[in-house]
Amino acid sequence: MTCWSCHGATAKSTPFCGSCRKLQPIGPAEDHYSLFALPREFALDPRELERRFRDLSRQFHPDRFARAEPRERRIALERATRLNDAHRALKDWRRRAAYLLKLAGQDVFGEGRTFHDPDFLEEQLEWREALALARADGDAAALAGIAARAQARLTALEADCGRFFDEQDWFSESVWEIARRLSRARYYDNIIADAERGAGTP
Amino acid sequence: MGRAIGIDLGTTNSLVAHVDARNRPQVIAADEGRPLLPSAVHYGADGVIEVGAAARRRAPERPVDTILSVKRFMGRGPGDIRPEDRGISRFDESGTLVRLVVAGGARVVTPIEVSAEVLRVLKRRAAEALGGPPGGCVITVPAYFDDAQRQATKDAGRLAGLDVLRLLNEPTAAALAYGLDKQVQGTFAVYDLGGGTFDISILRLDHGVFEVLATGGDTHLGGDDLDRVVARRLLESGLTPPAATPSPAVLRGAMAAARNVREALTTEPAVDADVELPEGHRLHARLTRGELEALVQPVIERTTGPCRDALRAAGMAGVDGVVLVGGTTRTPAVRRHVRALFGREPLVDLDPDTVVALGAAVQADALDRGGREDVLLLDVIPLSLGVEMMGGVVEKLVLRNSTIPASASQQFTTYADGQTGMVIHVVQGERELARDGRSLARFTLKGIPPMPAGVARVEITYAVDADGILQVAARELATGLEQAIQVKPTYGLGEEEIEAMLIESIEHAEADVTERFLREWRVEAERLLAALDSAFQVDGELLSAAERSAIEERLAGLRFAMSGDDSLAVKAWIETVDGATRVFAERRMDKHVRKAMAGHRVDEFAGEPRTTRPESDEEH
Numbered sequence: 001m002t003c004w005s006c007h008g009a010t011a012k013s014t015p016f017c018g019s020c021r022k023l024q025p026i027g028p029a030e031d032h033y034s035l036f037a038l039p040r041e042f043a044l045d046p047r048e049l050e051r052r053f054r055d056l057s058r059q060f061h062p063d064r065f066a067r068a069e070p071r072e073r074r075i076a077l078e079r080a081t082r083l084n085d086a087h088r089a090l091k092d093w094r095r096r097a098a099y100l101l102k103l104a105g106q107d108v109f110g111e112g113r114t115f116h117d118p119d120f121l122e123e124q125l126e127w128r129e130a131l132a133l134a135r136a137d138g139d140a141a142a143l144a145g146i147a148a149r150a151q152a153r154l155t156a157l158e159a160d161c162g163r164f165f166d167e168q169d170w171f172s173e174s175v176w177e178i179a180r181r182l183s184r185a186r187y188y189d190n191i192i193a194d195a196e197r198g199a200g201t202p
Numbered sequence: 203m204g205r206a207i208g209i210d211l212g213t214t215n216s217l218v219a220h221v222d223a224r225n226r227p228q229v230i231a232a233d234e235g236r237p238l239l240p241s242a243v244h245y246g247a248d249g250v251i252e253v254g255a256a257a258r259r260r261a262p263e264r265p266v267d268t269i270l271s272v273k274r275f276m277g278r279g280p281g282d283i284r285p286e287d288r289g290i291s292r293f294d295e296s297g298t299l300v301r302l303v304v305a306g307g308a309r310v311v312t313p314i315e316v317s318a319e320v321l322r323v324l325k326r327r328a329a330e331a332l333g334g335p336p337g338g339c340v341i342t343v344p345a346y347f348d349d350a351q352r353q354a355t356k357d358a359g360r361l362a363g364l365d366v367l368r369l370l371n372e373p374t375a376a377a378l379a380y381g382l383d384k385q386v387q388g389t390f391a392v393y394d395l396g397g398g399t400f401d402i403s404i405l406r407l408d409h410g411v412f413e414v415l416a417t418g419g420d421t422h423l424g425g426d427d428l429d430r431v432v433a434r435r436l437l438e439s440g441l442t443p444p445a446a447t448p449s450p451a452v453l454r455g456a457m458a459a460a461r462n463v464r465e466a467l468t469t470e471p472a473v474d475a476d477v478e479l480p481e482g483h484r485l486h487a488r489l490t491r492g493e494l495e496a497l498v499q500p501v502i503e504r505t506t507g508p509c510r511d512a513l514r515a516a517g518m519a520g521v522d523g524v525v526l527v528g529g530t531t532r533t534p535a536v537r538r539h540v541r542a543l544f545g546r547e548p549l550v551d552l553d554p555d556t557v558v559a560l561g562a563a564v565q566a567d568a569l570d571r572g573g574r575e576d577v578l579l580l581d582v583i584p585l586s587l588g589v590e591m592m593g594g595v596v597e598k599l600v601l602r603n604s605t606i607p608a609s610a611s612q613q614f615t616t617y618a619d620g621q622t623g624m625v626i627h628v629v630q631g632e633r634e635l636a637r638d639g640r641s642l643a644r645f646t647l648k649g650i651p652p653m654p655a656g657v658a659r660v661e662i663t664y665a666v667d668a669d670g671i672l673q674v675a676a677r678e679l680a681t682g683l684e685q686a687i688q689v690k691p692t693y694g695l696g697e698e699e700i701e702a703m704l705i706e707s708i709e710h711a712e713a714d715v716t717e718r719f720l721r722e723w724r725v726e727a728e729r730l731l732a733a734l735d736s737a738f739q740v741d742g743e744l745l746s747a748a749e750r751s752a753i754e755e756r757l758a759g760l761r762f763a764m765s766g767d768d769s770l771a772v773k774a775w776i777e778t779v780d781g782a783t784r785v786f787a788e789r790r791m792d793k794h795v796r797k798a799m800a801g802h803r804v805d806e807f808a809g810e811p812r813t814t815r816p817e818s819d820e821e822h
Contacts, residue, residue, distance in 0.1 A: 028551050057578055062607065062668045063565075064573035066338070066367045077667060081607040088604060196514055 001027075004071065015059065015079070023060070023068075023075050024030050032086035032099060042165035044090065053087045080171060093157070093158045097178055100165065106175050117180055120187075128190050147195040150188040157181045157188075204337040206367070206570035207328045208375070208562025211317060211341055211355065213273040213424060214397030216241045217556060218324040219563035220332060227379065227560040227567075230331040232324055237556060239327075243319045244268045247306035252284045253323045262458075262480065265290040265451050267304045270428060274398050275300040276315040276358075277350030284422065290450035314358045334410070338367040340566035342558050344399040345371035346419030346584045348630050349642050349672050353592035356669065369669040372396075373403035374414055374581050375561030377528040380552060381407045382564060382577070389415075391512075393540050393548070394558075395505065396528035398424040402509050404516040415516035416510035425461075425530035428498045432460035432489070435497055436475055440487025448483075455479040458573060464498075467491045468532055471669045495535040502539045509543055515603050524548045529555050565588040575606035580605050587664050587672055590636035591629035592617060599664045602632065606670055611663040614680070620652040624660055628674060670742045720769035727764050727776055731757065734783065737790065744789045756782045 001010045003046035005130045006020035015024055026035070036052045058064075060083060065076040089095045127146070160181050168199035208227070210217045215238040218231045232239035233254040236623035244257035245267045255792040274287050280295035285314075294310050301310050321341075328336045343355050348451055352369055359366035380386060387407055394401040401419040433456040437448055445452065459477045466473045467656065472490040479485050505756045513519070524540055526548045531537065538724040540548050552560070568574040588596040589612070599610040616624065624647045631639035650658050659679035666672050735756070738750075745753070760775035 054578065057580060058573075058575075059579060061580075063368075063569055063574070063579065066569035067572055077607055080668070081609045081665060084608050085610070088608075097478040 023065070023072050023079065025075050025095050026082055027081055030082075031103065032089050035083060036085045036090070038090075040100065040103065042093075042097060042162055044096065046091065049087070049091060053083070056083055093161065094182055094189075096164070097161050097182055101175060101178060104175070106179075117183060120180075120184055124187060127187075131191065131194055143195045147192045150191040150195070152187050154185055154192075203330075204335050205332050206338045206340070206563075206566035207325075207332075207336040208370075208564070208566045209321065209324055209339055209341045209364075210372070210375070210559035210562060211273070211320065211343075211558075212241055212396055212558075213399060213426070214241060215239060215555070216320050216324060217559035218328050219556070219559040220328065220336075221563050221567035227557055227563040229556050230328055232327045236353045236627050237559075239320065239323060241272065241320050242268060242270050243272070243316050245304035245309055245311070247308060249305065249308075251319055252744075253319050262451075262455060263410055265454055266292050266684075267306065269302060269304065269311075270314050270315040271398050272302075272313045274422070276317065277303075277348065277352070277354035278313070283484075287487075288450075290454055292771075307666055314354050314361060317355070317358035318361035321358055325362055325364055331448065336364075338365045338461075338566060338570050340368045340370050340375075340562045340569065341366055342370050342372045342375050342562045343670075344394075344396075344421060345373050345398070345401045345403050345417040345581075346412075346421050347670075348421075348585055348640050349587075349670070350359075350640065351421070352669060352671050356671070367566060368594055369671075370562055370579075371401070371403065371417070371581055371670075372567050373401050373417070373527065373582075374405070374579060375556045375565065376409065376552075377405050377412055377561070378523050378564055378577070378579065379401070379557045379561035380549070381410075381412060384551060386479055386523065386549075389516075389518060390573055391509070391524045391544060392527060393505070393509070393531065394419075394527035395530040395536060396424050397530065398422070398426050400424060400505055400508065402505070402512045404512050404518060404521065411578045411580065414582045415518070416512045417582055417584045418512040418515070419584070420504065420508060423501070425464075426457075427501050428464060428530065428533065429457050429460040431497050431501060432464055432494065433457045435489070435493075436463070436485055437461055437486045439545075440475070440485050441479075442484050442486065443482075443752070445483070449481060451480040452483055456485060459485055463489055464494060464533065467494050468534060473478075483662040491534075498535055499539075502536055505539070506543060516705060520545060522546075525557075526550050527554050527557055535554060572644055579781045581670070582606060582618070583608065583666050583670055585630050585640075586632055587642075587666065588629050588631075588639070589662060590629055595635050596629050596631075596634060596636050596639055599662070600666055606665075606666050607668050609663060609665040614660045614662060615656050616650065616653065616658045616660075617655055619655050621658070622650045622652055622657065623648050624650060626662060628672070628675070643674070644671065647672075647678075649799065650678055651681050653680065677719075706714065720772065723769050723772040723776065724764055727757075727760055729758070730776060730779060731784050734779075737786070741786075741790050741793065745786055749785070753779070753782050753786070 001021060002063065003017040003024065005022040005146045006017060008017065008019045010017045016022065017024055024144070036056070038049070038052070038093045048166065057080065058106055060076055060079040062073065062076050062080055068076070081103070089099050117199060127150070130146055134146060161178050164178050167174055205220050208219045216232070217229055217237055217239065217623070218232055219227050222228045229237040231237055234543050237444055238391045242254060242258040242261065244252040244260045244264060246252065247267070257268055258270070261270060269291065275283070278300050279298050280293060280300055280750055283293065283300060294301040294303050298525040299707065301312055302316070303310050325336060339359065341359050345353055355369060356366055373394050376392050376394065377390060387409070390405050390407060392403045392405065393402070399421050400420065400423040401417065403417040404415045406415055424737070433453065436459060437452075441448065448456065455477065456479065459475050463473050463475050467489065470491070472488060474486075474488050476486045477484070513521075521544060524544045524546050525758045526540065531540070531554050537588050547600050565575070565579065568577055570712050583600060583606050584602060586598045586602045587600040588598040591597050597612065599612055600608050614624065625644065626647055627636060627644045628642040629636045630642050633639050647660060657680060661679055663675045663677070663679045664672055666673070742750070756775070760772070763771040763775045
């Protein structure tokens with residue numbers, strides 16, 4: 001790698017040039033995990049992610065380069081953008097799982113992919129019915145109960161996904177198990193949002 | 203390079219601040235010795251532009267030519283003007299941008315130009331206070347401002363000749379000032395109710411990291427809305443002769459009266475309003491604090507929804523503290539509402555009027571120095587950014603409350619065989635249908651090679667920078683064809699328009715400066731003449747006849763210069779008179795010192811000429 005500014009050689013993994021200290025562009029091979037120097041795993045300590053996120057933000061945030069030359073400013077903007085995008089993708093377990101599937105070549109939520117989950121249909125109807133009833137009655141306690149139950153389901157789904165990712169050969173065995181759970185999680189997220197919205201309006 | 207400055211460009215008032223040599227943010231006196239510069243601009247029929255309190259004083263007599271609360275029109279089109287915002291202004295609704303007809307119909311200006319006039323004055327005041335033109339600057343915007351409103355604010359900064367380093371969200375600026383000054387830690391809500399906008403931000407403050415978790419608000423909710431309901435009540439109960447539909451001029455007068463009543467009721471239990479209004483009307487009414495609170499309560503209630511939504515989006519049940527920002531939060535009913543809503547006694551240690559400008563100054567100073575080790579601001583985008591799909595549905599690419607800078611891309615395909623173009627409609631907002639959202643830009647991607655439907659792959663990339671401003675790029679993947687797209691914002695100014703305005707404003711700026719200096723030097727000359735006149739009466743005997751006539755000769759020169767319009771001539775004659783009277787001043791000093799030592803009071807020196815100097819003449 002050659003530094004864009006001083007044309008000296010720079011180590012591939014260091015963000016700053018060793019000789020002129022100018023910020024270097026992100027290498028083409030970097031992904032969300034490698035940006036944080038974290039292993040590609042579903043299990044992730046959120047506090048560690050936050051710590052690294054802040055640490056790296058302090059280094060690359062465009063605020064630090066407001067008076068730098070235009071090229072370095074652009075690189076800082078690009079780095080901070082990638083860092084924020086990666087942080088967003090990793091901090092939420094649903095997005096993190098989908099990202100791991102995508103890295104493995106399985107874009108399960110890509111364009112034109114709809115997910116069929118017939119076993120789940122009946123349960124969906126029950127949730128919707130309970131929600132409609134509680135909203136019609138303006139029953140705040142019932143709505144809060146629905147949100148809490150959906151939240152419990154989400155917690156269980158996250159644990160499930162963790163187990164599937166832990167399996168030795170998760171890729172061939174578990175992709176669709178994980179995808180199904182992510183699809184269900186999306187449903188529970190909507191239930192919670194609707195229940196909370198219902199509670200917010202008198 | 204000059205010192206960096208922070209600017210709070212407010213709906214009602216604007217401020218400028220800087221960080222002093224002791225590393226403390228300080229507000230600079232911006233208008234008639236006060237820190238608050240009313241965001242009022244008067245366009246005289248003679249071409250003279252006045253800004254601030256002087257402009258606001260002209261509002262009753264020259265309502266059409268005096269623009270108030272122009273921030274409500276920033277980044278807006280004629281179709282966005284709400285009936286209550288029309289007031290008495292005259293609009294030119296031929297273009298995509300709001301345009302105001304001023305100067306007795308002689309000029310048409312955009313809100314960007316009007317804001318630039320306010321910014322220009324702030325820049326000048328900063329230059330005077332700092333002893334030279336300022337360096338970079340940070341301008342604050344409501345957190346809930348959309349892309350078009352942000353772009354308009356940045357354009358106004360450019361037009362005013364400012365080096366805009368960053369746009370900063372107002373609540374974040376306030377949190378920065380608070381966090382550094384009070385060393386607070388934890389999760390905070392910043393409740394910012396200004397003249398025309400409401401913002402709520404939830405932040406986590408942790409050892410110098412100011413991380414915005416969620417933001418929300420209403421760009422059409424503020425003190426003006428409180429005044430409107432109060433004005434309506436005053437007009438109903440106390441207008442003589444009564445009018446079923448009061449004219450805009452009467453309404454504006456009533457709004458001003460309502461504002462005074464509302465502010466007075468902060469400390470008084472009841473207030474009598476008794477004012478003359480235009481067109482022979484008189485407004486005489488009494489309002490108690492209880493009545494006021496009943497009137498404004500429904501308006502204040504409108505802040506509840508955004509607060510709840512922001513808390514939910516931040517994943518918080520409550521906060522450790524609430525910071526109040528904006529002059530409208532002085533209203534006791536607002537404070538009570540905030541206390542009930544968050545279950546916390548709001549923090550009011552810092553002046554809610556100046557705290558945003560102070561935070562902006564801190565950020566400007568930090569940016570200018572390449573960042574501060576102890577501070578990191580992580581802000582978010584307030585509204586989702588999406589693209590219109592077939593059928594008018596919006597596909598969101600960058601979700602609201604995403605930390606900025608941020609990006610997202612999405613692939614789209616053609617729907618007809620041989621399709622070579624694709625219309626891309628960029629939309630901002632949370633609504634599902636494009637027609638309900640804010641249309642930011644619409645452009646056509648051309649040159650897609652003819653292929654069967656669904657084969658071409660076009661990747662649209664949205665990139666939001668640290669100011670919250672969007673850039674769009676498109677790429678056709680099947681052929682690798684990359685297209686640079688010039689996104690023409692629906693509610694922005696084109697590059698050429700800005701260039702033209704810059705040239706025009708430079709011409710105007712010169713005329714403005716000349717006019718202003720002429721006035722100021724004339725005032726100074728009058729002061730000098732009056733001082734000398736009284737000095738001659740008291741101490742005339744200290745001068746010989748020859749000395750006296752030499753001075754009189756120069757005074758005649760000064761009087762002649764004052765009758766002309768050459769400010770430099772007036773200034774030169776003032777200096778000449780100054781030089782000619784120095785001996786006289788010294789003799790007077792001696793005489794009075796002797797008298798003082800003989801037991802007289804020293805303040806008899808009051809007649810001494812040249813006590814103050816007008817501002818520095820660096821701008822000549």
